[in-house]
Amino acid sequence: MSITSLRSNNCLLSRLKLLVKQQQQKLVHTLSEGGLQAQSRPKMVPDSVPGEGFIDMSNWKKVDARVLGIKPTMISQSSWTVLKILQGEGFEAYLVGGCVRDLILKRIPKDFDVITTANLKQIKNQFHRAHIVGQRFPICMVHVKGSCHRGWLVNIVSSFATVAKQHSDKEEVTFSQMPKGCNKKDFIRWRNSMHRDFTINSLFFDPFSNKIYDYANGMADLRSLKLRSLVPAKLSFQEDCW
Template sequence: MINKPTKKVLNGLKKKGYEVYLVGGCVRDLILKRIPKDFDIITSAELKEVMRAFSRCAIVGKRFPICHVHLGDIIVEVSSFSTSGRKFGRDFSYEFERPSGCDEKDYIRWRNCMQRDFTINGLMFDPYAKMVYDYIGGIEDIRKAKVRTVISANTSFQDDCARILRALRIAARLGFRFSKETSHFIKHLSSSILKLDRGRLLMEMNYMLAYGSAEASLRLLWKFGLLEILLPLQASYFVQHGFRRRDKRSNMLLSLFSNLDKLLAPDRPCHSSLCFAGALLT
């Protein structure tokens, strides 16, 4: 289920003696036997060493640097343990006790997982040892079909309000529910997403609507009071038709996106303009 470009990057770094792992949502999706939207690689190599390993490779991002490895028309993103801490903002791992019996390699993996958003995204997979590393209960939450923040939801969402939208997107795509704490703070802090710039909001909405889970995403946005913030005209449509927050019924807008979802997949999205045109039709 791992695509060829990703395998090529994994093999290229492994042959040079570096540790390589798949990390994040792609590991969760592989466990669930679902097609990942993309693959994230993390390695013990420095980014400059990744650059030397591949002929077409560039370091992108000043604040959160990663490597883009170009293989034909495909770009494979590679991060390094040495710089990945910057990507997640504040490093909360220092606020938690280091696990007992944790050697240096475990400590490096644990610290990286502690900086991620949700437990089900905090898994690492070594494809050569065929081993999944889980330090924060991600496997158990996959079994329970639950979205739960790694640290307290209040702290997590205040540190990065975009995680609220990410939580809804993940739950919609997988059909998962939220932990009680996560659900509470999604509602309580929903208005904080207005801090995000318009470009980021458009990107998050595109992820929700264009990859095969638009209907479920709209239902969750409506349930948690975010539809009024992101798509006020569509929220007004729901109100006019007497649609309740936990309503199981459908309406014209939901039916439209339900039919679109049947044609799409995480690795086969539609162009964002089609989604937003569909939303405006109502």
């Protein structure tokens, strides 16, 4: 092994350890602020990548957000605006990722990420102030005018189509492999969730129907303080451009 290769591997390992530590600290901090007591540090569990071509629907869950105490007022008005416009145009649109995790913990999220079935150009065309940014993983930055003197608020909106395109070369599971009885909307959400980093960040929330979609036991891992990765951590670092 060359010195350059050795240094590269050491750098990757250092970044991996740092990310795990940061995610563990963030989860403990979030649980504490959410009113839950963390008796111990979260357990880092091996990658939970499903077997090749295998889709286990037995663990898929749809939970009523109202049962968890999530109220409409916990969601920012600008996020509501983005969701209403997209759904009003016939697109599926959800809150996704860390904001859903925080809402479950009864903690007001700092940021609300939206994902939709609209492609980036369609997203951009729905809003007066919006622009597409990013090369490796493009997203749409949507500016929504806030109330009173808050000015313009930025909302990050991504597309299911972008994620599918990014993974098209290595995507093993296609619509032709969709299990019998599987809803197409469920399949799209599930496939996207499998490309996220940790199970606790793979949750989708439709505040109009008050449904939280959990395809990777994210809520169970959140309750038991498990930090379970969905993709191999090394791969996540190689694709992450920070």
